[in-house]
Amino acid sequence: MTAIAQTATGAVAAPRVSPSATLRHTMTLSWRSLVQIKHNPMELLDLSVQPVMFLLLFTYVFGGAIAGSTGDYLQFALPGLVAQNMLFASMTTAVGLNTDITKGVFDRLRSLPIARSAPLAGRIVADTLKQVWAFALFLGLGLVLGFRVHTGLIGVAGALAVLLAFALAMSWVAVLVGLRASDQEKVQILMFSLMMPITFTSNAFVRTDTMPSWLQKWVEVNPVSHLSDAVRGLLSGGPVASHAGISLLWAVGIVVVFAPLSIRAFRNRI
Structure with a gap:
């Protein structure tokens, strides 16, 4: 009886996990998600096939009609395509999280x-790092097709930093969808319904002044427009500070709104 009482008392009085241990656990589970790619390369399919497909499609099918030449359109559209792909790639966070929950992976991790x-933070970190691969693939293929970086390595690093900051913010939206949806099919429908209008009503693919006046007002405040312009400035030259600042403000606002909602949903679901 004494041993049982001591065990129960120890369980109640068990110390909370320290911040350093939490960080170590997060990095370990993040590495787990990244190592899985070695055994299942198909996990990078969405981040590999879609960039190639969209870049070739928009450049060679729409480029001549929109900009007069594929080369000019590639120089304009590639930063916007990178921004669009970053948003669509956040779907993998929602789908992966939903899969881990519905298949009981999180239940097994809770026993440790x-x-x-x-587990939640580890997935967010891992999926954010996967965005680096998509960015490198986009930029590498763009250079082969004729895109030129006019700002050097500093501009490339700055563009990647802004994209990752926004991707990290959008991951909280993906987390909320992944936790609320009952299955993967609903996750994909919800995420696609959210990302599609935001990206295609921006200046990611066409210039704002070519759109109807009523649509221009939305395009000018659309976070994807500012993100696309920030990446354009960082890669090709042009205004950067205002667009990057607004993009980061949008990222902070998204985190402030969706992070508490996601954490609450996580605590209720797990």
């Missing part, structure tokens, strides 16, 4: 002596 937030 790790921080409760580590």
Whole structure:
């Protein structure tokens, strides 16, 4: 009886996981998600096939009609395509999280002596790092097709930093959808219904002044427009500070709104 009482008391009084341990657990689970790619390369399919398909499609099918030449359109559209792909890639976070929950992976992880937030944070970090691969693929293929970077490595690093900051913010939207949806099919429908209008009503693919006046007002405040312009400025030259600042403000606003909602949904679901 004494041993049982001591065990129960120890369980109640078990210390909380320290911040350093939480960080270590998060990095371990993030590495777990990245290592899976070695055994299942298909996980990078969405981040590999879609960039190639969209870049070739928009450049060679629409480029001549929109800009007069494929080369001019590629120089304009590639930063917007990178921004669009970043948003669509956030679907993988929602789908992967929903899969882990519905298949009981999170239940098994809860039985381990790790921080409760580590599985969620680990997936967010891993999926954000996967965006680096998509960016490198986009830029590499763009260089082969004729895109030119006029700002050097500093501009490329700045563009990647802005994209990753926005991707990290959008991952909280994906987390909320992944937790609320009952299955993968609903996750994909909800995420696509959200991302499609935002990206295609921006200046990612066409210039704002070619659109109807009523649509221009939305395009000018659309976060994807500012993100696309920030990446354009960082890669091709042009205004950067205002567009990058507005993009980061949008990212902060998204985190402020969706992070608490996602954490609450996570605690209720797990």
